Amino acid sequence: MSTYKLTYFNGRGLAETSRLIFAAAGQKFEDVRFEREQWPAIKPTTPLGQVPVLEVDGVKIPQSTAIARFLAKRFNLAGKTDVEQAQVDVVVDTIQDLFHAFLPIIREQDETKKKELIAKFVGEDLEKHLKNLETLGKLYSNGGQFFVGNSLTWADLMCHEFGQKLFTYDANCLNNFPWLQANRAAVEQQPKISEYLKNRPKTEF
Numbered sequence: 001m002s003t004y005k006l007t008y009f010n011g012r013g014l015a016e017t018s019r020l021i022f023a024a025a026g027q028k029f030e031d032v033r034f035e036r037e038q039w040p041a042i043k044p045t046t047p048l049g050q051v052p053v054l055e056v057d058g059v060k061i062p063q064s065t066a067i068a069r070f071l072a073k074r075f076n077l078a079g080k081t082d083v084e085q086a087q088v089d090v091v092v093d094t095i096q097d098l099f100h101a102f103l104p105i106i107r108e109q110d111e112t113k114k115k116e117l118i119a120k121f122v123g124e125d126l127e128k129h130l131k132n133l134e135t136l137g138k139l140y141s142n143g144g145q146f147f148v149g150n151s152l153t154w155a156d157l158m159c160h161e162f163g164q165k166l167f168t169y170d171a172n173c174l175n176n177f178p179w180l181q182a183n184r185a186a187v188e189q190q191p192k193i194s195e196y197l198k199n200r201p202k203t204e205f
Helices: 013-025 036-045 064-074 082-107 111-140 154-167 178-188 191-199
Strands: 004-009 030-034 053-056 059-062
Touching: 004 013, 004 036, 013 064, 013 154, 013 191, 030 036, 053 064, 059 064, 064 082, 064 154, 082 111, 082 154, 111 178, 154 178, 178 191
Parallel strands: 004 030
Antiparallel strands: 004 053, 053 059
């Protein structure tokens, strides 16, 4: 039986989609969390000088999306056919388009500039990206509440986690997107996910 260790900061961040995959699969793993001040000592032990890092039977795998995709395939959350897997990847890439539009806000240190970036993002960019996700949900879901094939995949889990980040800046951002609202509710109704969300460490991001 394989063993898994996921190393990341003490926050959701880029590791949370993989943690959600573990939760959905009911798979135990070692959830190694560390504080910012510990990072200089940990950084040299990582393959690329970044986290998250997944260790599978002692083999280190970096890059958050590669980790999540690997786990999703291993635990049958990546789509049931080659076409479904491609559709899941389309959704994931579209979520990452949204993330890249959001990234300057995270990186900005000047509070005045950060507020300006948030206003621009919420006012100009966010709706376009959410509309794209709403379109894909209706296109690929076969009339269901999950993005692809009417069953849970890691695309749903990634969307749920990123939605949590968006609510920090616009609590009403999904008001005009009923399919995305239904998708979020469907994810939270999964018993293993519900249990995980209730008990996971409370962190800002």
